[in-house]
Amino acid sequence: MPEVMKRRRFIKTIASASALPAALAAQGPAAATALELASFDEAADPLPSFFTANQFAALTRVCGLLVPQYGEMPGAIETGAPAFLDFLISESPEDDQQIYTAGLDALNFQAALRFDKPFAEVAEAQAHELLAPLRRPWTPEPSSDPLTVFLQRAKDDVRTATVNTQLWAEAVASRGGSGRRMSGSGQYWLPLD
């Protein structure tokens, strides 16, 4: 059994303990709530499956450029943003999927046209050249250019996917800031009856 699968099964076992079968619940909740649970992100590796290999490579490069490691703050790569976005977009409505796939394809096409390489392999300066739409002033009117639409969307999504992680919160806390303030904890509404 692959290591990832083993870890997932282990986590699943722990998670099921919190589901409290009737017999256990009858004993009172104290024993179950004392268990410290692991999060998926710290326990298992993602298995990206939505984007093609070329698209995912381009997305990974984009993530690294949009939110790079900055001082002691982790970047998008360190927080696993590319694989998370692969999952998020795989679950998203078709219009959102289209923004990503068309944008990543446009990025690879432009890279091949101008530098004869896929986006993931172009030099640093060339990559920044291709991200030029993000250095133009923002306007509220949506662009008709698929690459611009994608980059504007990715700028927001990659940052959110990076900031909303434990790694980021811990880095903020170690700088003397408040992890809660920067990365957010909040009042979660359980499903209504």
Next chain:
Amino acid sequence: MAAEYDVIIVGSGASGGMAAYTLTQKGAKCLLLEAGPLPDFENGIERRNVWDLPYRGFGKPGLNPHIFQSNEFNSNRWANEQKNPYTHPKGKPFNWVRVRMVGGKSNFWARMSFRLSDYEFKGKDHDGFGENWPISYADLKPYYDRVEPIFRVTGINEGYKQLPDGVFLEDKSPYSDSILRFKSAAARRDIPVTKIRRAAGEGRLASSLNLLLPTAVASGNLKIVTHAIAREVTTDPKTGLANGVSVVDSRSGRDMHAKARIVVLGASCLESTRLLLNSGIANSSGVLGHYLCDQFYITRSVQAVVPEAMNGASPRGLMGGGGYIPRSTNLTPGKPDKQFLRGYALDFNSGNTPDAKLFPSYGEQLQRDIEAHQGAGFSFTLMGEALPRYENHARISDDVADAWGIPALHVDASYGENEIAMAKDGIDTIGEVCEDAGFRVLSKTPKWFPFGYSIHEVGTCRMGDDPKKSVLNKYNQSHDVKNLFVVDGSSFVTAGSQNPTMTILSLSMRASEYMADEMRKGNL
């Protein structure tokens, strides 16, 4: 056999809650039907880290596509759109935001508490457009005076004719220096700036749930049934009068029928309208479902920056706080000062951080831009009056029903040239005032959100003196069915630029006292 009540009230939010509060104190035996459960603010909510949520705070994609207020923390509090569908024309989105639980939307509102004025109640007299309300400000003033203390509204009285004074807990907090600078620049253009008027409530909650329903229940005259979805208002075939409400238990699908002398709808503007349309009553005028209007909201319509607050150098007292800009256009009778009718209000906030999208940068440069602007932002939400127009309407869908087989609503509404001109004026004007105040304007954004985004939809059961042009009379009573009342925002004739909740509460209190008097006289 179930009891027969004096009054059945459908909906437990601001309007239904106020009807229950008022009627039960007058001795009426009431049954309140609420489509959702009783929320548990103790055990139904728990603190979680965003990174422990399955979607890192993005929320499950496609879960609440029309609720821009939804996020992964609060997504369970909104009415589920898969179980409670509605339709709109392709390319004309409508955001219908619903809460199904005891207290309804009053559990989550922004608590902004303003009065309408005769610029709204007598709008036709002022500018010739549309219809007047059948009541004036003087008719509703005594009820505002009583509602505001219940909700403990904070604010200051400044004597604005377009934003009447109230019975407030005086807000003595000082303005920050950035607000004083803006206020001074606005005054040079005769644009008023005042404190936000906000319901303080009790224990950080200003809801029907804690301010109205407990009193009603304590009277011994109220029964509340949860998970009770009203299917239709039933009528006596001989008299045409309402005789009860058919209702379905949302958990089991079991159909039931409750009986009463009077039926009061306070289910929210569009749910009450849907219920009447599905019941096939109260529409001899043909205007039921029409004249849907609201305030169009443009959040962060102007984002400015206070230069002295940049790079973390803000002196103490420069930034912070907020305020409200009441309507300042077209206030002189017969002398319009703009190329559009009526007007807009704005609220503003000092000390925010501009959205990352506004910076033409990414990577390390973006991070530096964000840090440089941290807490230096000064931004405005524009709230404009959408004119009531017949063509903006809701009707029953041809082929969609909810999870209990109740026909769903089809909403067809859009903004027009008046709203577009109003928004442009508001954004341009406020941008200029910001520059006068020495702020740097980062963005002026005429970005339109879908109709309904403000969650202030009103007007689809409008009141009026003429039964051929209105659904309700001046006491929120159906022209057609005398023992049927609709006490929510659907009764509005115009939306105004002010948040509607105080007016909804006051109208409901007034209608309920009228009902109690009529019952006592034997007329109902």
